[in-house]
Amino acid sequence: MLFCGYYCPLCVLQMASIRVSLNQLKEDLDGAVKEQDFTRAAEIKASIAQLDAEKAALLQEAEPTQEQITAEERVCLTHDCMLG
Numbered sequence: 001m002l003f004c005g006y007y008c009p010l011c012v013l014q015m016a017s018i019r020v021s022l023n024q025l026k027e028d029l030d031g032a033v034k035e036q037d038f039t040r041a042a043e044i045k046a047s048i049a050q051l052d053a054e055k056a057a058l059l060q061e062a063e064p065t066q067e068q069i070t071a072e073e074r075v076c077l078t079h080d081c082m083l084g
Helices: 009-034 038-061 066-070
Strands: none
Touching: 009 038
C-alpha cells in the first residue's frame, strides 16, 4: 500500500497501526452497544472519529504533487526520508 508515493516503512507501519486500532475500537463499539453501555459507545465513537481523521490526514499529507511525481528523487513526503 502506498502512502508517500513509495513503500516507506514508516508510512506503512503508521497506517497499519491506525488500522489495527480502528478494528479493535469497532469491536469494542459492538460490545458496548450489545451491553447497552451507550456512554462508553459514544466515547469509542469519538476515538474512532479521531483515528479516522488521523488516517485521512496521513493520506492527504502524503499525496504527492505533480512536481514531486516527476522528480527523479524518491523521497517519502511524510517522513522526509530518501528511499532506495
